[in-house]
Amino acid sequence: MGAKQPNVIRLGRPISPAMAEVAELVATCVQCGTCSGSCPTAPAMDYTPRQIMHMVQARMTEEVLRSRAIWLCVSCYSCTVRCPRGSPVTDVLARLRGLAIQQGYSETPGMTFTKSFLAIVRRYGRMFEPELLLRYHSRQEPLGLLGAGPVGLALLMKGKIAPLPERLAAGEGGDEVRQIFERARQQHRPAE
Numbered sequence: 001m002g003a004k005q006p007n008v009i010r011l012g013r014p015i016s017p018a019m020a021e022v023a024e025l026v027a028t029c030v031q032c033g034t035c036s037g038s039c040p041t042a043p044a045m046d047y048t049p050r051q052i053m054h055m056v057q058a059r060m061t062e063e064v065l066r067s068r069a070i071w072l073c074v075s076c077y078s079c080t081v082r083c084p085r086g087s088p089v090t091d092v093l094a095r096l097r098g099l100a101i102q103q104g105y106s107e108t109p110g111m112t113f114t115k116s117f118l119a120i121v122r123r124y125g126r127m128f129e130p131e132l133l134l135r136y137h138s139r140q141e142p143l144g145l146l147g148a149g150p151v152g153l154a155l156l157m158k159g160k161i162a163p164l165p166e167r168l169a170a171g172e173g174g175d176e177v178r179q180i181f182e183r184a185r186q187q188h189r190p191a192e
């Protein structure tokens, strides 16, 4: 057994080498909750950032990779800059999203939402909310459309959302969006 660092948490549940790397990044987390208190999307998450860090420490791979929380992070870095222990919370969540993709957690609500969102932005260069609702709810929570329909109609009547998709013109940023997706495609690595 190698020398132990002081003040770190490493529990014994067996996990993959990739997950062990992530767990190592949060081994110094002391569960103070500053990350959760700093997070603008924590109220919508199923687990707060602090809880995710604890679950990673506790080797709860399945629960973490199935969580909605990892997909609701908007990478604002508030948690990371405020963490008193220097835990790279934002990067940990990004690594967890990558692992969820690699390990085939493709039908979780969080990933379905993200894939639907990206498919629309890729096609039009911008968001088209009615299609997002349809794409998401056709795969997850179909009954949710019943609740979303009246809200969508009200937004439509007030002109807050467009009735038809509007494609972003090449000279208005459409080219840049296409280049971003192309770069992401080129950097994609198949699951090991």
Ligand code: SF4
Pocket (backbone or CB within 6 Å): 028, 029, 030, 031, 032, 033, 034, 035, 036, 049, 050, 053, 079, 082, 083, 084, 085, 086, 087, 089
């Ligand atoms: S702010 Fe840092 S130490 Fe505190 S709970 Fe979050 S990750 Fe852990």
Ligand code: SF4
Pocket (backbone or CB within 6 Å): 035, 038, 039, 040, 041, 042, 049, 072, 073, 074, 075, 076, 077, 078, 079, 080, 089, 090, 093
């Ligand atoms: S980077 Fe993600 S987890 Fe951290 S505060 Fe921002 S949204 Fe929350």
